[in-house]
Every structure is written in structure tokens, then in C-alpha cells.
Amino acid sequence: MARLPAGIRFIVSFSRDQWYRAFIFSLTYLLYASFHLSRKPISIVKGELHKHCTAGDEAEPKLHDQSDSTGLATLHQLQDNKSDCGWAPFDKDNYQQLLGALDYSFLCAYAVGMYLSGIIGERLPIRYYLTFGMLASGAFTALFGLGYFYDIHSLGFYVVTQVINGLVQTTGWPSVVTCLSNWFGKGRRGLIMGVWNSHTSVGNILGSLIAGYWVSTCWGLSFVVPGAIVATMGLVCFLFLIEHPKDIRCPSTLTTHPKAYENGTNKFRIQKPASLGEKSRALDPEMQCLLLQADGKTPIHPSHIIVLPGDSGSGMAISFTGALRIPGVIEFSLCLLFAKLVSYTFLFWLPLYITSVDHLDAQRAGELSTLFDVGGLFGGILAGVISDRLEKRASTCGLMLLLAAPTLYVFSAVSRMGLEATIAMLLLSGALVSGPYALITTAVSADLGTHKSLKGNSHALSTVTAIIDGTGSVGAALGPLLAGLISPTGWSNVFYMLMFADACALLFLVRLILKELSCPGPAAGSQAQ
Numbered sequence: 001m002a003r004l005p006a007g008i009r010f011i012v013s014f015s016r017d018q019w020y021r022a023f024i025f026s027l028t029y030l031l032y033a034s035f036h037l038s039r040k041p042i043s044i045v046k047g048e049l050h051k052h053c054t055a056g057d058e059a060e061p062k063l064h065d066q067s068d069s070t071g072l073a074t075l076h077q078l079q080d081n082k083s084d085c086g087w088a089p090f091d092k093d094n095y096q097q098l099l100g101a102l103d104y105s106f107l108c109a110y111a112v113g114m115y116l117s118g119i120i121g122e123r124l125p126i127r128y129y130l131t132f133g134m135l136a137s138g139a140f141t142a143l144f145g146l147g148y149f150y151d152i153h154s155l156g157f158y159v160v161t162q163v164i165n166g167l168v169q170t171t172g173w174p175s176v177v178t179c180l181s182n183w184f185g186k187g188r189r190g191l192i193m194g195v196w197n198s199h200t201s202v203g204n205i206l207g208s209l210i211a212g213y214w215v216s217t218c219w220g221l222s223f224v225v226p227g228a229i230v231a232t233m234g235l236v237c238f239l240f241l242i243e244h245p246k247d248i249r250c251p252s253t254l255t256t257h258p259k260a261y262e263n264g265t266n267k268f269r270i271q272k273p274a275s276l277g278e279k280s281r282a283l284d285p286e287m288q289c290l291l292l293q294a295d296g297k298t299p300i301h302p303s304h305i306i307v308l309p310g311d312s313g314s315g316m317a318i319s320f321t322g323a324l325r326i327p328g329v330i331e332f333s334l335c336l337l338f339a340k341l342v343s344y345t346f347l348f349w350l351p352l353y354i355t356s357v358d359h360l361d362a363q364r365a366g367e368l369s370t371l372f373d374v375g376g377l378f379g380g381i382l383a384g385v386i387s388d389r390l391e392k393r394a395s396t397c398g399l400m401l402l403l404a405a406p407t408l409y410v411f412s413a414v415s416r417m418g419l420e421a422t423i424a425m426l427l428l429s430g431a432l433v434s435g436p437y438a439l440i441t442t443a444v445s446a447d448l449g450t451h452k453s454l455k456g457n458s459h460a461l462s463t464v465t466a467i468i469d470g471t472g473s474v475g476a477a478l479g480p481l482l483a484g485l486i487s488p489t490g491w492s493n494v495f496y497m498l499m500f501a502d503a504c505a506l507l508f509l510v511r512l513i514l515k516e517l518s519c520p521g522p523a524a525g526s527q528a529q
């Protein structure tokens with residue numbers, strides 16, 4: 001009997017369940033990468049929407065020296081090429097405020113919609129909900145680009161398009177995080193989700209390259225093509241996404257409690273007080289830390305634990321206030337507000353900053369800005385690995401935030417020294433800025449959404465994820481707006497604002513960090529169990 005080929009032996013070495021998990025990992029990765037791919041074009045196109053009036057200024061003296069007919073022909077050529085001051089209404093002196101308004105309209109709608117999206121997402125099939133969001137997002141991303149082809153110069157058109165696009169894009173994050181968490185348990189969650197969260201950087205890089213390819217020739221395609229990609233991935237989602245392992249009879253990685261109901265009508269588990277030793281054995285070290293009282297020593301009494309329906313298939317969703325009562329949700333949400341403020345300021349304003357400092361065209365600046373996302377890719381993975389190893393999520397975030405603030409100051413100082421210094425600082429800043437943001441929105445959100453205090457209820461995950469990311473999106477809306485208001489006074493002031501935001505993010509984690517540091521490490525924790 002012939003020996004099986006090496007490739008086939010490799011394939012059969014994995015179980016059916018492992019192949020399904022790998023498939024869901026890859027599919028959700030691509031789905032959310034396409035969302036970020038569609039958000040990046042606006043930052044690339046900013047340099048084309050407003051340009052310095054060099055072409056028009058240089059041509060003006062020549063118009064007086066030539067005949068009227070020749071001068072008019074040259075003027076019409078300048079207008080046709082849009083080489084005067086950019087694209088109206090962004091060709092005026094207040095262009096920074098107008099461009100900031102585009103960012104703010106998108107991000108503000110995203111922040112408001114995220115709170116609603118998590119609650120709605122708990123009550124609808126993930127596959128249908130996510131498919132609708134991706135098709136709608138693709139349509140409105142492309143609609144922004146159609147303003148170029150139909151010669152639309154109304155600020156209201158672009159603002160309304162951004163608002164609706166921001167609302168429909170909120171369907172993405174709670175859906176993909178919930179789906180992934182259904183398939184992967186807590187073991188090595190930081191590493192798995194750190195690698196998975198690189199979709200943010202990959203999507204930003206691809207969006208920058210796609211938008212940059214057409215930005216100088218036909219910026220409308222910089223939006224139409226990403227919009228078409230998002231809509232296509234929406235169809236892929238509808239055809240292939242599997243929401244939960246139980247849908248194909250795979251063993252679930254989430255612990256359920258089938259005895260959560262006393263009878264068919266009783267909706268709550270009646271929990272008996274347990275001894276301290278029993279509780280210590282039931283909880284892993286990280287959960288013990290999160291369930292400590294304010295003094296850091298006394299565990300929460302069982303009667304104070306959030307008691308929710310234990311049957312994950314019961315369809316009972318957590319309330320908004322119930323999700324806020326989960327230990328750590330408020331602290332991590334406020335931390336993410338400031339961390340995301342910094343990250344999204346870079347996302348929307350970095351290409352324009354590079355254009356101003358290094359005097360590059362919009363395409364070159366967009367390509368160079370992808371290095372920040374490359375650094376963010378490695379930063380997210382590094383944060384996940386460290387937090388898994390130490391079993392201290394808050395401490396890992398705090399360390400990276402502590403290092404990020406001085407790095408931003410150095411970036412603002414050395415980025416004017418040439419491209420080499422800018423490249424190095426883009427990579428380092430991207431890792432330190434994106435690491436905490438990536439860890440909180442993935443592993444931390446999944447940990448809190450499947451917290452032991454929920455007693456097995458899996459219907460809290462989407463709501464918790466939406467609360468954390470929705471609060472962070474408030475910062476994402478404020479960051480680009482503040483950058484637009486502050487940048488006319490000098491880019492150094494923008495960096496001071498970003499450093500202050502990093503300090504505030506660290507401040508909100510201090511209590512959780514102190515709790516984690518007072519708990520035993522992973523080795524000691526395992527011995528205690």
C-alpha cells in the first residue's frame with residue numbers, strides 16, 4: 001500500500017474541529033480587514049482634496065502675458081485638472097476644519113451606533129446582521145467616491161455619507177469578536193486574538209495602497225474600489241460564516257451550566273455561599289484578581305456576583321447596566337477612550353502630517369504611513385503574548401502606554417530630520433500605540449464578555465464588546481476633531497495632546513494594575529489551584 005503524500009498527511013493530522021476553527025479564524029480576519037480597508041481612503045485623499053495653490057500661482061503671471069484666448073484655455077486646463085487648490089469645498093483656508101468635520105461625522109456616528117449595535121447584535125443572527133452591515137458599508141463608501149465622478153461639491157453630501165457609513169460599520173466589530181470568541185476558549189486568547197487583530201493593520205495597509213494608487217489621477221476610485229471589496233466580502237459572509245460550533249455539532253469551547261435553571265420558569269440560578277477555598281479552586285488567578293473588592297484582599301461575596309441566565313442557548317441577553325457591573329468593564333472602556341483617540345488621530349491625520357513635514361505628495365505620504373500600521377501589527381501580537389505569559393492584561397497595557405508617551409515626543413522631534421528617522425519612529429510608535437488598543441478590543445473584551453461572574457451566559461459578549469469599543473469610539477471621534485482644530489497652531493501641539501491622552505489612558509488602569517500586581521503570578525496561581 002502506497003505511503004500517503006506529505007501534504008495529505010499534514011491535512012489529516014488535524015481534526016475536523018480544528019479545520020473549522022482555522023476557517024472561522026481566517027474568514028473573520030478577512031471580513032474585518034475589509035472594514036478597515038474602507039476606512040483608510042479618506043486619510044489618503046485628504047492631500048488631494050486640498051492642495052497648495054502652487055500651480056495656479058505659477059500660471060497666473062503667464063496668463064497676463066498671453067492673449068485672452070490662450071489665457072482662458074490655460075485657466076480651463078487648470079480647472080479641469082483640479083490643480084489649483086484641490087476639490088471644493090475643501091480648497092479654502094479652513095480646509096483643516098472641514099476635513100476634520102468629515103472624520104468627526106463618521107466617528108461620532110460610529111460611537112453612538114456602537115452602543116446600539118451591541119444590543120441589537122445580541123438579538124439577531126450574526127451572519128445576517130454582519131452581511132447587511134457589509135453590503136451597506138460598501139454602498140456608502142462607494143457613494144463618497146461617486147462625488148468625484150458626478151462633480152459634487154456640497155459639504156452636506158460628504159458629511160451625510162460619512163454619518164450613515166459610520167452607523168452601518170458598527171455592525172462589524174461586535175459580530176466578529178462574538179463569533180471568534182464562540183470558537184476559541186480562554187487558553188492563549190491573548191496570542192490568538194493578538195495575531196487575529198492584525199487584520200486592523202493589514203486592512204489599513206491595503207486601504208492605503210489601493211487608495212494611493214488612484215489618489216493623484218482619479219480619487220473617486222480610491223473609494224469605489226474599497227467599497228466594492230467590502231460588499232463582496234459581505235456576500236462571502238452570508239455564504240460561509242458559521243456563528244457557533246454547535247451549528248455544525250462541534251464541541252463548544254465555552255463552559256455552559258445546564259443546571260442554571262431550577263425549573264422551566266425560573267430565570268436565575270440561586271447560588272449557595274461557598275467557602276473561600278472552594279472559590280479559589282473554581283477561579284483562575286486572573287479572575288480572582290478581577291473579583292476582588294476595592295481593598296484588594298476580600299473576594300466579592302457570591303450574592304454580589306452578577307447572576308444571569310446560565311444556558312447559553314436560552315437567548316436571554318444581558319442588559320446594558322448589567323454589562324457595566326462586570327468588574328473591569330468601566331475601567332477598560334475609559335482607558336480605550338483615550339488609547340483609541342491616539343490611534344485614530346494617526347489613522348486619519350498621519351498622511352497629511354507626513355506631507356507637511358517631509359514635503360511628499362499624497363501617494364508617497366500614504367505609502368509611508370503604512371509603516372505605522374506595520375508597527376501596530378507587531379505591537380498587537382506582542383501585547384497578546386506578554387499578557388498571556390503574565391496573565392495580567394491591565395499591567396501589559398499600562399506598560400505600553402507608559403512607553404508610548406515619550407515615544408510620541410521623540411517622534412515629533414525627529415520626524416523633521418529626514419525620512420530615515422521618520423520610518424524608524426513610525427514603526428516604534430505604531431507598536432506602542434496600537435498594542436494596548438488591540439489588546440483591550442480583543443482579548444480583554446472577550447475575557448470580560450465571558451467573565452466567570454456571568455455564570456456561563458454567552459449572550460453578554462456582544463454587548464460588552466460594544467460598550468468597550470463604543471466608549472473607545474468616542475475618543476476616536478474626538479481625536480481627529482481635536483487634531484483638525486489644533487494643527488493650525490502647529491503640529492507640536494497635536495503631539496502634546498496625544499501624549500496627554502496616553503497619560504489619561506494609563507491613569508484609568510492604575511486601580512486594576514495595582515490589583516494584578518498584588519495577585520500571585522501564573523506559577524504561584526497555578527499552585528494555589
